[in-house]
Amino acid sequence: MSLLRVTPSARSSAASRLLRLGIFLLLSLPDSKGKAIWTAHLNITFQVGNRIISELGESGVFGNHSPLERVAGAVGFPEGWNQNACNPLTNFSRPEQAESWLALIERGGCTFTHKINVAAEKGANGVIIYNYPGTGNKVFPMSHQGTDNIVAVMIGNLKGMELLHLIQKGVYVTIIIEVGRMHMPWLSHYVMSLFTFLAATFVYLFLYCAWRPRAPSSSSRRRRQIKAEVKRAIGQLPVRVIREGDKELDPDKDNCVICFDVYKPQDTVRILNCKHFFHKACIDPWLLAHKTCPMCKCDILKT
Numbered sequence: 001m002s003l004l005r006v007t008p009s010a011r012s013s014a015a016s017r018l019l020r021l022g023i024f025l026l027l028s029l030p031d032s033k034g035k036a037i038w039t040a041h042l043n044i045t046f047q048v049g050n051r052i053i054s055e056l057g058e059s060g061v062f063g064n065h066s067p068l069e070r071v072a073g074a075v076g077f078p079e080g081w082n083q084n085a086c087n088p089l090t091n092f093s094r095p096e097q098a099e100s101w102l103a104l105i106e107r108g109g110c111t112f113t114h115k116i117n118v119a120a121e122k123g124a125n126g127v128i129i130y131n132y133p134g135t136g137n138k139v140f141p142m143s144h145q146g147t148d149n150i151v152a153v154m155i156g157n158l159k160g161m162e163l164l165h166l167i168q169k170g171v172y173v174t175i176i177i178e179v180g181r182m183h184m185p186w187l188s189h190y191v192m193s194l195f196t197f198l199a200a201t202f203v204y205l206f207l208y209c210a211w212r213p214r215a216p217s218s219s220s221r222r223r224r225q226i227k228a229e230v231k232r233a234i235g236q237l238p239v240r241v242i243r244e245g246d247k248e249l250d251p252d253k254d255n256c257v258i259c260f261d262v263y264k265p266q267d268t269v270r271i272l273n274c275k276h277f278f279h280k281a282c283i284d285p286w287l288l289a290h291k292t293c294p295m296c297k298c299d300i301l302k303t
């Protein structure tokens with residue numbers, strides 16, 4: 001099962017097929033402008049009784065149009081019967097003592113740009129938007145063109161509801177938003193494509209080497225076997241040296257049909273089972289190639 005058995009033409013056709021697949025994958029690579037996603041670390045601190053609880057997690061992503069910078073503040077939420085801050089007159093409930101504050105807003109009802117701008121107009125230093133109910137902790141980078149230099153991150157619905165319940169109960173919650181890590185979804189797409197391509201190449205080569213050479217090798221084994229049988233059969237055919245006075249020297253007799261020469265004394269001839277004879281030097285290579293008498297086509301392996 002060696003690569004050496006693959007013929008050069010087969011190898012070049014396999015190589016060209018792989019090259020075409022490679023070019024296809026290269027063309028399917030998304031353009032390099034594909035946006036990177038930046039995660040946000042939320043350092044959440046609040047007080048329950050005498051205990052100060054602090055938790056840190058990579059629980060959000062920065063919006064596509066948000067500055068990538070650290071922002072900190074107490075958390076405020078929209079007053080009224082909904083939390084989406086779509087009404088431009090929305091007031092935010094926030095601790096009086098806080099110098100810096102972050103607006104916690106529910107997704108939906110209007111565009112991200114709209115609600116971020118509503119919070120910014122009320123003086124928020126950053127905006128945290130939580131996803132729709134039922135989406136668990138799923139987040140994605142929001143598009144919010146037209147918001148000024150205000151940090152905007154999205155967090156999952158579960159985390160958002162947890163924070164909302166705390167501050168609605170009057171708990172003073174502060175959050176420090178820090179820039180996390182960069183992810184490139186298109187890069188992972190490319191890595192996956194590359195991995196698939198390599199796996200396909202290996203499977204292809206494996207199947208090619210395991211299966212392709214087997215058919216020619218069994219037929220070439222058969223050819224070698226027949227050749228050996230022919231050689232043995234030729235060796236068993238009698239030879240004779242022509243002497244002066246032999247009837248083969250009669251000018252009316254046939255010539256050797258392979259070289260068209262007449263027989264001369266001292267010529268060695270090989271006599272076939274069909275009784276036809278030829279120069280040994282002429283008939284042996286002929287039989288090796290054809291294994292039949294050149295005159296009557298009788299097969300030397302069958303007679």
Ligand SMILES: [Zn+2]
Pocket residue numbers: 256257258259260261278279282
């Ligand atoms: Zn001859």
Ligand SMILES: [Zn+2]
Pocket residue numbers: 272274275276293294295296297298
């Ligand atoms: Zn013959």
